[in-house]
Structure formats: C-alpha cells, structure tokens
Amino acid sequence: MKVGLFFGSFNPIHIGHLIIANVMQDRTDLDEVWFVVSPQNPFKKRKALLHEFDRLRMVELAIEGNYRFRANDVEFHMPKPSYTIDTLTYLSEKHPQYDFKLIIGGDNLTHFHKWKNSEQILGQYGLYVYPRPGESVDYDHPNVRHVEAPLIDISATFIRKSVEAGKSVTYLLPPLVEDYIKGKKFFV
Ligand SMILES: Nc1ncnc2c1ncn2[C@@H]1O[C@H](COP(=O)(O)OP(=O)(O)OP(=O)(O)O)[C@@H](O)[C@H]1O
Ligand SMILES: O=C(O)c1ccc[n+]([C@@H]2O[C@H](COP(=O)([O-])O)[C@@H](O)[C@H]2O)c1
Numbered sequence: 138m139k140v141g142l143f144f145g146s147f148n149p150i151h152i153g154h155l156i157i158a159n160v161m162q163d164r165t166d167l168d169e170v171w172f173v174v175s176p177q178n179p180f181k182k183r184k185a186l187l188h189e190f191d192r193l194r195m196v197e198l199a200i201e202g203n204y205r206f207r208a209n210d211v212e213f214h215m216p217k218p219s220y221t222i223d224t225l226t227y228l229s230e231k232h233p234q235y236d237f238k239l240i241i242g243g244d245n246l247t248h249f250h251k252w253k254n255s256e257q258i259l260g261q262y263g264l265y266v267y268p269r270p271g272e273s274v275d276y277d278h279p280n281v282r283h284v285e286a287p288l289i290d291i292s293a294t295f296i297r298k299s300v301e302a303g304k305s306v307t308y309l310l311p312p313l314v315e316d317y318i319k320g321k322k323f324f325v
Contacts, residue, residue, distance in 0.1 A: 138235055138236065139236045141158075149297075151310055152311065162205050164284065191321065195318075196208040220253040238263050241265075241267070243274065
C-alpha cells in the first residue's frame with residue numbers, strides 16, 4: 138500500500154490542506170494520506186504555534202469520516218525540532234509493509250535542499266508536490282512528482298490574521314474546526 142505523508146504545522150488545518158490531500162489520494166497512486174502534525178518545524182519560530190494537541194484535534198475534526206485520511210502524532214514523541222527524515226525512518230521501520238511518499242507544497246520545495254538529509258529523502262522516498270501560488274520552482278528529479286492541480290491561495294497565516302482582525306473565516310475552514318477555534322478563542 139502506498140501512503141502519502143503530509144507533514145505540517147497545521148496551525149490550523151484549512152481547506153487548502155484538505156483539497157491537496159484529496160487531489161493526491163484521488164489523482165495519484167496513493168491509497169491513503171496521513172496528516173503528520175509537526176510540533177516544531179526546524180525552520181519556523183515556535184512562539185506563534187498553538188499547542189500540538191489542539192492542532193492534532195483540529196486535524197482529527199477536519200478529516201472525520203474520510204477513511205483514506207489519518208491523523209498522526211508520531212512526532213510528539215520524538216526529539217524537537219521535527220526533522221522529517223527521522224520521522225520517515227521511524228515510520229518505515231514501524232510499518233515495513235507500507236511504501237511511504239512525502240507530500241509537500243511548492244513553497245517547501247524551494248528550500249527542500251536545506252532539509253536534513255534531503256538527498257536521502259529524495260532517493261529513498263520521493264516527493265509528491267502540490268503547486269502553490271507564487272512558487273515556480275521546477276525541481277527536475279526522477280523522484281519528484283509535480284501533480285497538476287488547481288492553485289489554492291489560502292494559508293494558515295491568512296486565517297490567523299483574519300480571526301485576529303475579526304473577519305469571517307467561514308468556508309476557509311471545515312465547520313468543526315471553525316467552531317473549535319471560536320470556542321477556544323484562538324488567534325483573537
Ligand atoms: N495553499 C496551499 N497550496 C499548496 N501547498 C500548501 C498550501 N497550504 C499549505 N500547503 C502545504 O501544506 C504543508 C503544511 O503547511 P502548513 O501547515 O505550514 O500550512 P500553511 O498554510 O503554509 O501555514 P503558515 O501560513 O502558518 O505557514 C506544507 O507542505 C505546505 O507547503
Ligand atoms: O527535516 C527538515 O530539515 C525540515 C525542514 C523544514 C520543514 N520540515 C517539515 O516540513 C513540514 C512542513 O512544515 P510547515 O511548518 O510549513 O507546515 C513540517 O512537518 C516540518 O517539520 C522539515
């Protein structure tokens with residue numbers, strides 16, 4: 138079985154993430170997509186992040202009922218910051234029956250060569266890349282698959298700023314995630 142690992146801060150998860158996961162599962166050879174919540178991206182500042190348990194909960198709420206999607210908290214139990222190669226290695230040892238691929242947005246491809254052991258990630262696993270507005274890097278490598286799909290100009294940053302400014306985020310988030318954010322008064 139082929140599993141696409143979709144790593145992210147998911148601060149919070151938004152419909153862009155869900156569209157990406159669905160396109161990847163539906164239009165490629167991936168059987169499932171696992172959303173791996175990263176407590177701490179090595180390249181991002183931690184202070185703006187919600188607690189990882191809340192980010193995981195929102196992912197669970199967002200994917201409820203989709204049996205091809207799973208939420209994964211493996212990085213909560215690993216050293217911080219979260220280096221993707223370490224998690225890939227761990228997951229491959231734990232689930233030798235699965236063929237793991239990495240799903241990333243085009244913005245992450247720009248700096249991918251700076252990731253820890255990026256060559257090993259490419260050689261052993263491979264990337265499925267979803268295009269992102271403003272990012273036009275065409276990484277030419279046999280293990281990099283550029284998936285053609287509609288551009289989505291939505292980011293978690295835009296959602297956080299919108300909530301802070303008192304603007305509506307309806308339809309940018311799954312309703313259960315919007316309710317969770319409102320209930321907990323996040324980003325206000
Ligand atoms: N609109 C989008 N188009 C393509 N890829 C995206 C989009 N939004 C997120 N991604 C990808 O999803 C993964 C997880 O992203 P992340 O959780 O950081 O979301 P984000 O919206 O980019 O967040 P932030 O605005 O806080 O940086 C990354 O690989 C990122 O490139
Ligand atoms: O392993 C690395 O060196 C590395 C460097 C930068 C980012 N990543 C991972 O890429 C994923 C996407 O990050 P983000 O914050 O854009 O959602 C997240 O899981 C990060 O831990 C990983």
